[in-house]
Amino acid sequence: MTRNFIVENIEDAIIILDPENRVLDLNPAMENLLGVSHDVIGQPFANIAPHTIHLFKPYLSQDDVHGELVFPIPSGKPRYFELRLLHAEGNNQRIGRLFILHEITKRRVAEDRLRQSEAMLRALVEVAADAIISIDADGQILAFNAAASRIFGYTAQEIIGQNVKILMPEPNSSNHDDYLRRRKSTGETKVIGVLREEYGQRRDGSVFPIHLAINEVNVDGKLIFTGMVRDVTESKRIERERDRLFEQTQTALAETQAYAQRLDLLNEMSQQVNMGSTEQDIFRIGTKYITQILTPDQIAISLTTDDPDYLEIAVHESEHHIVEVGDRIRVGSMAMKEAVQERRSINAKTLDGLQGPYVEATRRQGIQSSLLAPMLVNQNLVGLVGIGSKKVAAYDERDENLLFHIASFLGIAIENIRRNRELQQAIQAADQANRAKSEFLATMSHELRTPLNGILGYVQILSKDRGLNTKQQQGLSIIHRSGEHLLTLINDILDISKIEAKRMELSLSPFNLTDMLESISSIIQVKAEQKNLSFRYEALSELPPAVYGDEVRLRQVLLNLLGNSVKFTDQGGVLLKVGYHEEKIRFQVEDTGIGISPEALRVVFQPFRQGNKQSRATLVEGTGLGLAISNQLVNLMGGHLQVKSYVGEGSIFWFELVLPGVEDWVGTPKIEEQNVIGYRGVSRRILVVDDRWENRSVLTNMLVPLGFEVQEAVDGEDCLKKVATFHPDAILMDLRMPVLDGLEAIRRIREMPSGKKLIIIAVSASAFEYNRGESFSAGSNDFLAKPFRFGKLLDLLAAHLRVEWIYENDPQVSEAEQGDGAITTPPEEDLIRLLDHAKRGNIRGLTEEADRLTESGYKGFAANLRVMTRSFKLKEIRDYIQQHREQSDG
Template sequence: FQVQEQAILWPHQRWVRLSILIDITEHKQIEHAFRSSEERFELAMKGASNGLWDWNLETNKVYFSPRYKEMLGYQESEFKNDLEEWRRHIHPEDLNVCITALNNYLEKQVTKYEATFRMSHKNGHYLWILSRGFAIWDQQNKPVRLVGTHADITGQKEIEEALKQALATAEQAKQAADVANRAKSTFLANMSHELRTPLNGILGYTQILLRDNTLSAKHKQGIQVIEKSGEYLLTLINDILDLSKIEAGKVELSPNRFVLNEFLQGITDLFRMRAQQKGIQFSYQPLSPLPPVIYVDEKRLRQVLINLLGNALKFTTQGSVNLRVGVEQGKLRIQVEDTGIGISPTELDKIFIPFQQVGDQHYRTEGTGLGLSITKKLVELMQGELHVKSALNKGSIFWIVLDLPEIANEESLFSGIQDIPVPIIGFEGEVKCILIVDDKLESRLILIDFLRTLGFSVIEAASGKEAMEKAVCYRPDLIMTDIVMPDINGFELTRQIRNSADLKDTVVIAISASVFEHHQQESFQVGCDDFIPKPIRFQQLLERLQAHLNLIWIYQDMDFSVKVKPQVRLETSLDCLGPPAEIAQLLIEFAELGDVGSIMQLIETVQADHQELSLFFQKIRELAGNFDLDEIADLVRVYL
């Protein structure tokens, strides 16, 4: 109960005390319930690690719960319940964030109050706080009270910041990797071009010389050694390029049918010669009857064997290297054994890691550490297995196991084998004119020598500008252009050709030492009809020429095998004038007499007065320099 007392002055100046006893049981119950509810809410907030705040907007008084103050490291009495205390503890950079969030909510621009900011701890560091609250509105829709919670989200913020830094670090690493990849791609492109260009000369002329039937067997054997060595060097160059492609998932197998014995014989001949140079024994032994024909990616299988046998020879200084091949349960097993330095058990797992080299330091300097990594990846691409056994100072055995198609299908396998092509010595029909464009003289000479022996009329240009001038003058049937040239490159030259009304239908084949697909794709995008990589394979070139020019070849063993005489076709146009009749007559007479000196002297005498004939005189000089006097006579007669 509650007692209320009051003094009352009665009549006659008499004071009386009036006591009133009020039953406040219900009020006390409500008060107790409210206090219990508040305690439970405070316990709940504490259990949730949250603090409670209560702001009376009419009196501007604020209440911070004990848990609120505890979060900031303060006792109840150390943190005042006023707004200035709250302001002092907010990070200076975040105060506007809090005030803006409150105003936006109270002005009903947003449906809830929520703000994230930093508050100083008693120890001096800052905590990240997530503040949430709601308002109580009066009947006039005016906010009178704002109640909310504070949650310590410092740990969450630290995780977010760590993640942000990790992402930034990852992005930096990605950018660095992209830069490195671009640098690698540029290096590979340059290396490929610079190394393949001289190889084009080596392999190009070996193909030309091997067509010469006047060479002795000894000379041909020597040229074949040069060719195989060049092919081996080209394979080594391709190793680095292939690793890049394999790791990028861009290598696709191209299975084909080929004669296994011939394939193995070629490999054996190459490495027997290298073994003899080192003074070690090399042997090839079939372990079982072998299928005459197999269906595998011949190029990749050759690459695998060259890598394995190359390693065996490199790490063997005495003893032998043996190649053993057999078929077991429909699987082809190719085994390479050597008596070399061997590999310790602790290092066996490292040998397939790119750029990882093991063993003696002397041998590490002889390679790149890519061969076995590439070999393993290629074998796996072919759905095969690569195994190794080795003992230190005793030698190593590497073997691969590949699935073979059913032997019962031998006839279908043989159907894919073409006979060795009979040498082509010419073609039927009118003479075709080909323009060769390359800034490298040796690259032009290879194609000129080869094509002229087949009866083509060949003209050449050392630059894109010169090529365009000669294309307008001679109107070739086909243009073969290198991509990389100093002034106008092959891409720009092709664009100009496609934009020319007179040349737009001319066949253009891009030739390049680059092996990157984007160069090949770009050549087609600018208008090239075909793409041939360097070093140029003449068989591939012949196939492309036949397809684009609709040629019918003349073979050496045909009854009508008359070699077509190389000619030059010069189509007149306003852009390429011919000489006056009197000069043409003199040129014919000197050509029929075989008088090259007089031809050169005549050109020197008249060219100053006939600047418009510069392209014509340039061609006559080229023909005279090559002693192609009959061609000069045939060419000039059209101007009489």
């Protein structure tokens, strides 16, 4: 065998093997495919193609095979080949096998894409709003989508395989086979690609109108017809109703050109009355068009009153006035009674026989016939429209229809104006109610926060007294927890009111996520231990130290969810899981508590819902707003609060938030308020302004022990006087005060030359966001809501006055300054001054006196005084000073 058997330039890959599967010959295409050269001739095929021999192996022992091979390509997508195996002959004898590989990769890719397209098409067909039905050339149904099932009432399983005639009423059902036969024999395509109206027949036998469009495709020589069917029952009904109403008017005016003109006027009037803004506008427009359309000698429009036997004149136009606008007329004549009671037009071709004062007065004006039409809105009577003529039998049936339509237009327009007026009144009433609600909430918030400020403030002051015994400390702790609980309830009510009014806003800033989670965990740990429950916090992944978001609202949500879990768990424990991935943080709270029933789960995020009685019977406190607020806050932060719970097993609440990490962020360290005993540097003056003495007392007793010089003002006017004489470094300003409120006082201070740079911190029990905004607009430097934590006050003072706090365990001040031997008592005047500082709780004054006594040679006395001062042992300080006074007297 020579190489002449191989076509050198053919694209197909060809190789010839002898009966022992040695290579007899191969063309360049096969060499490229196998990655070999022409030198492999004579070698075993298994040796030259070890990586592809498994593809050929099934065919090495076969004859005359037609198959398919897939060549894997390490660096790319696989290649597909069509394989033909033939006998190779030479000198009239069989010498081996001829393998021909024809590449079909493009065809296979196209087939794959076609299958994908078909799958997508099937999905689109199933979600289409219109019915899509495919049949073959014999009318057998091949495909039937979901919309078709909804429209015709058959399932796809029931209908596929049946003749499409089942979906057609007669005579279309009987004629359909004839059409298909003509289509086969003549190729007639008059219905293909044309949208037309037909009728369909549902499973229950009902016939309904449809819009039908048909397309045909040839699939492997077979015709497939696909129809798109739209149920137009409702649109046809609307069309018929529209045509009916139009024809009612059109018929009345179609006989002559004059009626056509009157119809135009009627249509014009229907547009004009809709533009009226008052009832007087409607009456003016109605009178104008009644005159043009019906040319009456008298027009009267009257409205219903609270007495069904009387109508009130709204319009009366005639040659001579017989009634005035606003007059009430009795529904006395038979014609008026029929029009009112039967809600239809009444054509009195003559007034003879009709009785009543109004009829008599009309007749005296020469009116011989009248036409009445009720103004109706949904069969409710609004009033009557009446016209009169000096001719007998002046009006016919067409005039009745015209006036009836005119009256209907007027009635609808009047009713719309009244409804709009009522709507505006309702909106105004709702606005007033909302304002009243907001004012009430603001007032109640202020009134409740004010005494709470005194309670919680003095709890913080008294808790620093080292002389308290255990029982007293426990009592203060109970007062503090109760006050904080009441404050939480107040905040819940304010939060839900903000959410309902769409006024809740986030305050976004960088914050330390790790510190926040550890702080929350320490709080919940204490609560869990009080119930003998376990609590664990798990960080499922490394969390960024700082993120960007609303720390306050996130803390509020987590404390609420964890607090609820502790509250409703009696055995087991509570678990907080937090995981971070791609700037999404998942917070998950799990407990082994009593769980939530399926009924309660459906309403668990609604306000004022505290769980169902069966699963949460132990609940005895709270507003029922916590989960509702948490849900809204999570939504506001871009997440979705979810829950899974089973009664008796426990609950899992979770949500995910996008909290971008913040790099190179250094937070402001929080002040450990319980350890602050003073500050370094020059003495600072603070003016406390509040009309409530208890609020002033709280601030004064917090600040004086730290060494601040404090004065008090009882209102804004008093504040202005003391700013001029006291020259404070900072002002703590209440906002709601008599005589002159805090906002106006701030504005006036900013107008003073010395007040432009003065630090002013608004301290108010009015804690709404707009109160904060008002204070900043007036010129305050910051805002502190009552009741406040001592540490928050210290944070603000440190930030604005730039003071450096002295802590109880600060190494710079904690060195014992011992005397050389016996303690020498200072002079009496020094002792009196020290005792005055101790009685007033002036820790800074005591510290300064201790420094002065050290320089004067009373180191031992001063060292003992410093130790007691750093621990706020005011009673021990007073006893210590008094003891030395008595020794001095002795």
